Amino acid sequence: MLVCSRCGMEYPETFRLTCDCGGTLLVEREYYDFFGNLLPYLDMRRYLNFLPIGGNYLPPAIPAITPVGALQMGSVIALFKLEYLQPSGSFKDRGTYVTVAKLMEEGITEVVLDSSGNAALSMALYSLPAGITTHLFVSYDTMPGKLSLLAKLGAFIHFVDGDRMAVHERAVEFAESEGLTYVSHWLNPYFIEGTKTVAFEAYEQVGLPDYVLVPTGSGTLLLGLWKGFMELKRMGEIPELPRLIAVQASGYESLCKRSSEINGFADGIAIPEPPRVDEMRRALEETNGLCVSVTEKETEEAWDWLRRAGFLVEPTSAVVLSAMWKLVETGEIPDGSKVLLPLTGSGLKLTEGI
Ligand SMILES: [Zn+2]
Incomplete structure (x- = not known):
């Protein structure tokens, strides 16, 4: 239910x-x-x-089990989970998979969404072979390369003159007037069912980590990890939940104190007012977790380090490493800890503007 x-x-x-x-x-x-x-x-x-889906309506596109790269970094063991190797290049495929399965189950063949980022790319990729038509509402400043790819995946692009909020409102209006289903990954409960499988996989691969650091904007991955580890605990697999660390971009914090300096580099988590913020707070409280804010310069340093180490990720993914460095330095993460760091999005999509 x-x-x-x-x-x-x-x-x-x-x-x-x-x-x-x-x-x-x-x-x-x-x-x-x-x-x-x-x-x-x-x-x-x-x-x-x-997962809350029957086996009869599964999308033809399938998310992967992603590898974990373990590196001894100073006094801690960093466990990089390569979520950027998913078919559309981000962890979002997990949430999309469950969502599309649910839409197929209910015979829904046309949906509306207001994103031009990883969530939209994922939705378009999984919808196309499933026979679902997607209407994407975007602002005029969306990068042309991204739009051309989305259009090749069969998405109908609707331009809106205005900010993120105006785009959202227009999408909801369109869905209502056309009698179509509005799909928001921020609110959609089935999306979190998909992202929780990161916890299951990591548990099978490396056991129970001590800390999990998560890039946190809308909170869909943080809540998925919380739910996944909680279900493992309820099944008697693990004695306690790992400590969840929400890592946010400075200037866009919803859980940490809002800073005046803007981190425009980690654009995937630039979401200052996520609708699930109360649940995100609860996830931190219940796991004795905390929030860490990361600046643009810190994101850039971590992103450089990751690339040199062989991890070709988008800048948003790098915030977790920056946060780990800070917490190890302050002693918040003690020596010998196992730290899980999901690397969320691929750097292969950065063909413009870098
Ligand atoms: Zn209610």
Whole structure:
């Protein structure tokens, strides 16, 4: 069932973004016997028994199980999980996969979204072979290369004159007037069901980490990791949750104190008012976690380091390394800790403007 995080109201598992009270929704199910319920696939379908989708409507495009690169870095072990190797180049494919499966299950063939970033690319890539038409609402300043790729993936591009909020409002209006389904990965509970598989995979690959550092804008990966590790705990697999560290871009903090300096380099997490902020706070509280803010200069240094180490990621992905350096230096992350760092998006998409 879907449960409202504000009023506790329960709904059947249909495609739905919010509660009638306006609160955000999460899927609640009881699971048992983690290892006994893994399926013999070497891709994300391995975790189908822990996802709220039937097996009859699965998207033809499939997210990968991503490798973990372990590096001893000073006194800690950094576990880089290469999420940027997903088919569309970002971890978003996991959330998209569950979302598209749900849309197929319900016979929804036309959707509206307001993004031109990794989420849109992922949605367009998984929708095309699934026979789902996507309408993307974007602002005029979206990079032409990105738009041309999205159009080649069959997306209908709608330009809006205005800021991010104006784009959002126009998309919602269009969906309502045309009777189409508006798909927002920020609110969509099925998206988080997909991102939680990062926790399952990491657990199978390297066991329970002590810390998990997550680039945090809309919070879809932070909440997925929280939910995934929580479900492992409820299944009796792990005694406690790892400490979750939300890493945010300076100037766009929703969990840390808002700074005046703007980090325009980590654009993937430049989301100052995410709709799931209460749940994100809860995830930090329940895991004894904390929030770290990273400046543009710090992001750039970490991004350079990652490239030299063989990790071709987009700048947003680099904030976690910068945050780890800070926390190791202050002693917040003690010697000998195992630190999981999901590297979220590919640097291969940076063909313009760098
Ligand atoms: Zn509610």
